[in-house]
Amino acid sequence: MGETIYLIVAIVQVFALIIAMPKAFRVTIYMMLRKNPEWIKAHPEFTVHKTIDRISTGFHVGLGIIGAAAIFLYAIIIPSPDYYWELMAYPLFSMFAVFTFVMSAQYFWLARSIPKPEAVKAxxxxxxxxxxxxxxxxxxxxxxxxxxxxxxxxxxxxxxxxxxxxxxxxxxxxxxxxxxxxxxxxxxxxxxxxxxxxxxxxxxxxxxxxxxxxxxxxxxxxxxxxxxxxxxxxAPLTMNMMIIASVYIGVIYYSLHPKTNKTLAKYEDNFGIVN
Amino acid sequence: MEIEINTTSSEAVYAQIVRQIREAVQSGALKGGHSLPTVRQLAGDLMINPNTVAKAYKMLEADRLVRGAGRAGTFIEDNALMQLELSNNQDAKYELSAVLKSLQGKGLNKAQLQQLLLDEVERLSAEPDPDEDRQISFKGDGFTSRFPRFLKRT
Structure with missing residues (x-):
């Protein structure tokens, strides 16, 4: 029973990594462009945001593929008693690391590459x-x-x-x-x-x-x-799985929410599609 | 409530902050007890040096429009509007006194000055204005002040 739950959450994790996370990060990347929208529009050669988005998408999709491979390996080929770490914990910690890296790149690289506008509101x-x-x-x-x-x-x-x-x-x-x-x-x-x-x-x-x-x-x-x-x-299974599952369901809900899509579409209209 | 800083303006950035907070208090957009952003937050949002915001806050504190409460933050004084009126009246008196002295130096006597002032007040009163209390902008120091009542009595 426990292994089946691990497997279900691991599959949800793969979907969250491949579909939901890149989209959620794209919203945050676009938000940084609000610093000086006129300058961004006037400089189509500026591609830092596109680069960060590609890194973010690459990382998340890569993690998702590794997660899917782990499911295939540990659940089908060599069933392991250590399901939790192999299927869930390692990708989760990697995701934290990616989150920290992408957010740092946005803050220290993207935001600082965009020049300050003449008039700033606060x-x-x-x-x-x-x-x-x-x-x-x-x-x-x-x-x-x-x-x-x-x-x-x-x-x-x-x-x-x-x-x-x-x-x-x-x-x-x-x-x-x-x-x-x-x-x-x-x-x-x-x-x-x-x-x-x-x-x-x-x-x-x-x-x-x-x-x-x-x-x-x-x-x-x-x-x-x-x-x-x-x-x-x-029981670690009950508690950890509940926490992890709720995080992933939250991320998937966020990325599929019509308001997220509407905001993303608005920014894509203004600044061009990232990919 | 938002403020806007223009880096190309000839007005110093700290003075723009002071002026806009004063205007917000005057218009009632910022009321007594309102918690202002921290120095770091406002400096970050405006993309300016924190010392500039700190200087603006210190000036407002000296005018008794805001009070710093240490780690609790910076708040608009409860009697900020009254303080602002007092401060504006003082500014107006100071500026008017300087103008009158300058005009006296050019040879105008007291009666002429009084007549000129009354004429000017009447001319301003005749202009259409939705507000009862006319505001006069003193561009010299960037502050907006109410017209001092003592002049209306003369």
């Missing part, structure tokens, strides 16, 4: 995290993270089974990633999802970002529970 509405969520929720989420990291370090030095530096690195990566996302997300002038779904979206995303801190805490606490007490608190 909103006088504050976009601090405290404008969207009570700050104690953010501090508590990170405090839980600090406790988890401290307990994991303690377990490593005491030589507990299941505690190792790789897992600690993964925990640190997840917390850094969520905090970095929250920090830069709120600093961005244009929110692509705000453009797609309306003004309340930024608040929903800020709340989602803080909720992600707690989700990471629950995930890590579950690992620690096994390290300290010898068994998982939540």
């Amino acid at each position: 909103s006088l509405t504050s976009r601090r995290l405290s404008d969207f969520v009570p700050m104690w929720t953010y501090y508590l989420g990170n405090a839980l993270g600090a406790v988890i990291i401290a307990l994991h370090v303690n377990a490593i030095f005491k030589g507990f089974e299941g505690a190792y530096f790789g897992a600690l690195g993964a925990i640190l990566f997840l917390y850094t990633w969520v905090n970095g996302w929250l920090y830069y997300y709120l600093r961005w002038k244009y929110s692509e999802n705000e453009e797609v779904f309306g003004s309340a979206t930024r608040k929903i995303e800020a709340i989602g970002g803080v909720a992600l801190l707690y989700l990471v805490a629950i995930l890590c606490a579950n690992i620690l529970w096994k390290v300290y007490f010898g068994a998982y608190f939540f």
